[in-house]
Amino acid sequence: MNAAFVIASRNIRQRIRDRSAILFAVVIPLGLATAFSLLIPRGSDFHTAFVVHDGDGGQVAAALVEHLTGPIADDGIADVSIVSSETAALDRLEDGSTSVAILIPAGFSDAVTSGAPTTIRLVGLAEAPIGTQIAQSIVGGFASEVGAVQLAIVTAADWQPGAPLPPIDPQTVAAIQALPSPTRVTDTTLERRQADTTTFYAAAMSIMFVFFTTIHGPLGLLGERRVGTLARLLAAPIAPGSIVLGAALVAFVLGLVSMAVLVVATTMLLGATWGPPLFVAALCLAAVLAAMGISMLVCTFARTDEQAGGWNAMVAITLAILGGAMVPLSGAPELLHQLGRLTPHAWFLEAVDTMSASSTSFADILPAVTVLVAFGVVSGAIALVRAPRFLVAR
């Protein structure tokens, strides 16, 4: 064991000295995570801007404005601003600072309370169809609610067709709105299951590049063979297992440091929200084990360190693509989802998504942690079986 530490500490010192580990462990993944999070929006990060002109100023119009400026602004879906004239609203559209103008006409409140028809105009930019659809949905929802109130009042007043509509007074509306809705729809799926763009790409780059870090352990062994020092290590009074263990320690330490630095750096610099620290630590530990096992296995098939480096890069990038670390799998066909489950990357990213929810227990990420550890144990065990063929001095 002591020999393994001696070998590992020397190897880590060399890696730090040649700076390659730092480059692959920290600099490149951090840079790519920053670039991707800035350039590629993810589904949950949609953002638009509405401008509202209240040409009425009545009670119902005020309720609509409140409806528009409430939840969607609070959820960060849209910035909603109020302007004093229709011209100002349309100017905002012209200059591209808003996607949709919502124009409430004069007499809107009176028309609603008297049951007369009225129209709310939505003017949307052609290049912002999603924003326009959202505005339509919100305003349409408000209109449905008004219609429901009207229906409730005419029903309560025993209104007969052909008779004038009963007036809608605010107290009656408030009383009706206070009644519990017969149908309640809740949607917690998005809240529970998707990390924000920054966190996603921070995690994606971390899991992808940890493979480029852990490879330095077994690469060190191939390097020993190339420079001739493996013969000397094999002749030393140490168990051959210490040499392999030394390489594994290097892979583990570099992988863990890489992950830790990226978690801290992306949290502090990019605002990534990984989740509860202990859960993140467990997940990162499992991911490093998986990467370590796979890297070591890849190396046992290589004859030279250059070959091993190339093969490892190929495996790391292929797994990253299949596992959704380069492009999210959310919109991918089912087959790709299934293929993704065969990679550590998909499990890791799924766990990061899971941890983004406000209430996550360890049981939620336990399957991912277990699968990642299993990846590491199985591939590492095969690598160990192949180790005697690998530990041959040239």
Add this chain to the structure above:
Amino acid sequence: MTATVPPPTAHPEPAASRLVMPESRATISPPVLRCDGLVKRFGERLAVDEVGFEIAPGETYGLLGPNGAGKTTTISMICGILRRDAGEVTVAGQRLDPGATKAKGAIGFVPQDLAIYPDLTARENLVFFGRLYGLGGRRLRGRVDALLEVVGLADRAGDRTDQFSGGMKRRLNIAVGLLHEPRLLVLDEPTVGVDPQSRNAILASVEELGSGGMAILYTTHYMEEAERLCHRVGIIDEGRLRAEGTRRELVALVGQRDRVALAASGDLHAGAAAVHALPGVDEATPRDGGLDIIVTEARRILPRLLEAVAGAGVEIRSVEVIEPDLEAVFLHLTGKALRD
């Protein structure tokens, strides 16, 4: 070997031979290395076939053979680098079995290829390997400092070894093998690709180590190195140890004799008759401008031989002693030249 007399080349005479001399060093004190029946196959190819020999304390044993003869494979098995298919190795009384670490601790290994880290300094290399051999603290620092002095790298101890010349790297390579003061030093062709100056320094170091009591196993395909350094030589070819013994024993084994060529004038027939009567002289033939004399051991008989020739009225202008060398032995044993 061709030498002009006087004096004959300095040569460490054999102290012992396991095969020929009954009272060899190997029997006087327990051998540091005993290997027996070593066999190694690579697929269908038999790389080492039943190789065995012993090395006594203070003895330098040369394994002489051309490239591909099985020298490196043999020492790889002795050092535990390569798993042997058959045979036994005992180092300092400890069996060298797979996974055995105690026996390996008695061996200092200097591989043929440089086995030092180019991106570490000379001192860092020595400290690292010293720790692997269980050294630490003051003893390790002391050994590192001492060896840096011995190999003349004390003033470059803090420099990365990729800035060293080939000779400096070779010297450091040897120093690593000596760190833990091994009882057996195994040197695998340590002078390959080395400039003449560094080569001489390395050979002198090996001579000094041998005289200090260390057992040395030295592989080479340079006949001159084997003759200069080794008390005994094993001739290996195609994985088989063809013969072993002192240089003289090997020469005798193949029936080779020394030739003394005299450039002389006067009564050459009288001179030939005079030396022919001496014990140890097999033939004496007058030729144009001199005499050719075939003897068993030229160095021993030379003074009396010259006295007898001069006594017969022959004027001697020069003397040349031609001794059969290991090259000739190798040729005789294998039917091919050492560097084929």
